Amino acid sequence: MLLKTSRSWHFLSKxxxxxxxxxxKAVQAGLKAFERVGSFIKPTTRFIQIFGSHAxxxxxxxxxxxxxxxxxxxxxxxxxxxxxxxxxxxxxxxxVIGLGLLVGGQVRSQVxxxxxxxxxx
Amino acid sequence: xxxxxxxxxxxxxDFIPDxxxxxxxxxxxxxxxxxxxxxxxxxxxxxxxMGSRGIKVVPVSERFPxxxxxxxxxxPGNLPExxxxxxxxxxxxxxxxxxxxxxxxxxxxxxxxxxPGGKTAFISELMQNTGLVVANELVPARQSPLGHTxxxxxxxxxxxxxxxxxxFPMRNRxxxxxxxxxxxxxxxxxxxxxxKKPVSKRGRVNLPELQKRILMRGFDMLAERGVMVYSxxxxxxxxxxxxVQHLLEQRNAELLPFQTGFKQESGLLSWKTxxxxxxxxxxxxxxxxxxxxxxxxxxxxxxxx
Numbered sequence: 001m002l003l004k005t006s007r008s009w010h011f012l013s014k015x016x017x018x019x020x021x022x023x024x025k026a027v028q029a030g031l032k033a034f035e036r037v038g039s040f041i042k043p044t045t046r047f048i049q050i051f052g053s054h055a056x057x058x059x060x061x062x063x064x065x066x067x068x069x070x071x072x073x074x075x076x077x078x079x080x081x082x083x084x085x086x087x088x089x090x091x092x093x094x095x096v097i098g099l100g101l102l103v104g105g106q107v108r109s110q111v112x113x114x115x116x117x118x119x120x121x
Numbered sequence: 122x123x124x125x126x127x128x129x130x131x132x133x134x135d136f137i138p139d140x141x142x143x144x145x146x147x148x149x150x151x152x153x154x155x156x157x158x159x160x161x162x163x164x165x166x167x168x169x170x171m172g173s174r175g176i177k178v179v180p181v182s183e184r185f186p187x188x189x190x191x192x193x194x195x196x197p198g199n200l201p202e203x204x205x206x207x208x209x210x211x212x213x214x215x216x217x218x219x220x221x222x223x224x225x226x227x228x229x230x231x232x233x234x235x236x237p238g239g240k241t242a243f244i245s246e247l248m249q250n251t252g253l254v255v256a257n258e259l260v261p262a263r264q265s266p267l268g269h270t271x272x273x274x275x276x277x278x279x280x281x282x283x284x285x286x287x288x289f290p291m292r293n294r295x296x297x298x299x300x301x302x303x304x305x306x307x308x309x310x311x312x313x314x315x316x317k318k319p320v321s322k323r324g325r326v327n328l329p330e331l332q333k334r335i336l337m338r339g340f341d342m343l344a345e346r347g348v349m350v351y352s353x354x355x356x357x358x359x360x361x362x363x364x365v366q367h368l369l370e371q372r373n374a375e376l377l378p379f380q381t382g383f384k385q386e387s388g389l390l391s392w393k394t395x396x397x398x399x400x401x402x403x404x405x406x407x408x409x410x411x412x413x414x415x416x417x418x419x420x421x422x423x424x425x426x
Binding site: 011012013015016017018020021023024025026027028029030031032046049050093094095097115116118119120121 | 161170173174199200201203204205206227229250251252253255264268271272273275276277278279280281282283284290292293294
């Protein structure tokens, strides 16, 4: 089921026990799936990592050199016209790592840079 | 060996088997254990991926292909698999607490002292992300990393709460409860890691008293056929057998035997001037020279029919 807060939506497994959970003072519930960013509703990195593999479109597969370039320069210039909006970023050998944002013929990573840049890829 | 540490553990030499080997193990750093998170990945895929990059991956046992030792990695948190939530750095003995609890899919589970969240996430995994897991953590500064851990590992059946464990609202009932209580943490003193306060009192907090209150409250919230696990990462009988003894004296509780597939020692029947209930032999102690991991104590508890 989807729980809504003022700026985000959370996935919580449907269960007959949710009534019990509703009586508790919760600090967090389930997995944050979407959040409002300006006028957009953006899927979260963790949501995309789980469900992105089921997507049939807007999936951009990049190789390791492209990933390194993305981490270094925070963007990759694209040869093809992908349009604008969010894409699912998948890295060969690792699968879906998160989201990218297509703007003006380039893709920018939407995963926090500090999360990715320090990793031993 | 550090003088202070030698003193602390020498107090236990009468009941720790092969004490010399124990001391040698304490002087060695523990291996880097990680657990493959089956909510997001399969062990064979993770092993193949890391192996292709030159990482030496050794499964801990054939029975548990999700538990891995990374032989040439010192910081598993720097691996992409960590970011992707495919692995979680977690001591082998720490993983055993959730295994012993054995929560079933669709049930209600409570982790009374949940941060940093490795055991909670494993409970969710064993429940296949179904039912309800309440991850309770009193300290606000620890709730954030707990939430991040659960989110990174793809947990979708958990609710995080911030109650004092010993005062968790009594109106709730749970089928499975893990009380991995605050303890003196002696089991984690390995490879030169120094104890901050190797005694059973932290400031004004009397740990055994706190542990007893948490265990009692947990037991009182246990459903009729529920199962509870009490665990600590310390060797101190005052925080282990004596706490469970208190429960057995105060409540209609029973201890359940369990086998993990790893070398475990029975709970103690006496220490110094204290004598414990004979049922405590079915509790388990895990030592670093038997299971090359963090020292732990665990007891599996149910209501007595």
